[in-house]
Amino acid sequence: MADMTAISIPAEVPRQKAPKPIVPRPIVNVSERHEARVAWMLAAPAMILIVLFIVAPVIAVITLGFTDFELGYSTFKFVGFENYAELFGDRTFRQSLWNTAIYTAIVAPASILLGLGVALLIESETVGRSFFRTAYFLPVASLLVAMATVWQYLLHPTIGPVNSMLAMVGLPGPNWLGSAGTVLYSLSMIGVWQTVGFNMILFLAGLTAIPRDLYSAAEIDGAKSPIDRFFLVTLPMLGPTTVFVTTISIINAVKVFETVKTLTEGGPNKASEVLLFTIYQEGFVYLRVGYASAMTVVFLAVLVVMMFAQYRLVDRKVHY
Template sequence: MTSIATHQRRAPGAAAKRTAAPAGRRRLGRKGRERLAAALFLLPDGLGLGIFVVLPMLLSFVLSFFQVSGFGSYEWIGVGNYERMFNDPYFWSSMWVTAKYVVILVPTLFVVSLGLGVLMKQMLPGMSVYRTALFLPHMLSLVVVGLLWKFMLDDQTGVVNKATGELGLGARSWLGDPGLALYAVIAVTVWYYMGYYMIIFLAGLNEIPRELYEAARIDGAGPWASFRQITWPLLKPTSFFVLIVSTVAAITGTFDLIFVLTDGGPANGTAVAMFYIYQQAFVFGEYGYAAALGSFLVLVMVALSWLIFKATKGGRFDDES
């Protein structure tokens, strides 16, 4: 009897202990658990970005205050590399080429990719085959793409000149003419990236409810009115993402293609800033100066991203836009 009574007296305490842990978990709350789960999912990628992106950028910024010789000696020169940068006409010439490249490439790529996305959204027979065919170039390495198009754009044996000759347009030195080389590189870049951004636009278009288009059609709206009043406003977040990513890619991700197609020529007509930085570091051994140029280019990209963010209001849905 004593043991039974003792057990009965202890039972409430045991029950309290059993309910203590769930109560502690409840104190974390639903939002807290979601944030913890999100942090755990982001942790591997965050570590990768920190080790392989952020840390090298910080080391490059520190390196920009040194003059590094080919023998590995470091000499502190403070802002000497930045002073040299502001007085370097070749660097500013490469920045001008980069500006032309970005200003022509990004809007062209945006319009072509959006047009393809709208076209591929149509439920017509064989559209899946066309989507795959348009995306396939992005599966290739930029070096392979550069070699392929260098052969196709060759002055003597290239298929492009043969096609223009058949059309009576005459042959062109697509990669040898300073007035054409940059536009040829832009055309190849659009061909390479348009399938990728088409898929992104297509994903954004599929998120728009069909009921909106049906209601607009009942009200008598045509295709252009539906695009202007429904598609374009609801596609703002996707458009913002494409603008940011394509701008950064245009500034930093074109080195491989230019290196293979033109090697910065002719007459430095395609020597964008990234190519000039590569030359300073790995051709002339000016690692400190190249680090200063790279740090300045990162600052330019951050400023451009901020301007795009402000111009598009971060892709938000609001009436003021």
């Protein structure tokens, strides 16, 4: 299941202030003060926990990024930008960034296009809609670690069904997850398989939200073929959905971890090292918290850049 917590950009709408009735001042103050006090009480637990579990840790991780803190040592010192300098020259980290970029470049577009394609096919079909929807959505509702294990079996070089099938038609099956040349693509394939259904559901919702009248108007205006109507109505009307699906797909691809941890541990020969896995290794296996924190800051920066890109795009392009 995709984690969507990082996506939203609601334009903050300030509450409209009602014109104040002309009442003797003290009364207004009492009731307003009472309302504010109740509001504080209702919001306090959430506020405290946000500070405790989100704000403080983010500040801590940024601070730790400037230290040489390692778990198990009681002392640490500030080292300025040393960690970032080291990151720059770290072959593993550079490989990891590159792999994450490749993975994202494959998984995001493929799962968006397939999701849109499947949604369009299902939307225009009358038979078996709910069956197809279920079939494509099932991977989203399944435990990824478990399904990754199944994929490991399917892609097993000798006893796996995929290679058995290839052998039947006389093709040599590659060592999908075991060779440096194919591992990233195999993981990408699993990633696509896992996310298409999610995008499909969002596109389906986008499609049903398009007013039928627009298609009627398009027909009358002379859009004869379904393709004409697709470009005149469907595609532009899916604009907001597409921007949203794109951001969420990219962010989720950047956060790939489960399949790598379960299937390859970054191997073989770092061919499937990805950002989160590298952070995990450095921070929680080698316990170099300072250094891993610097990596985390880079990771956070990537997310922030994505969000702003979406922000701008929504503001400019798809606003009706």
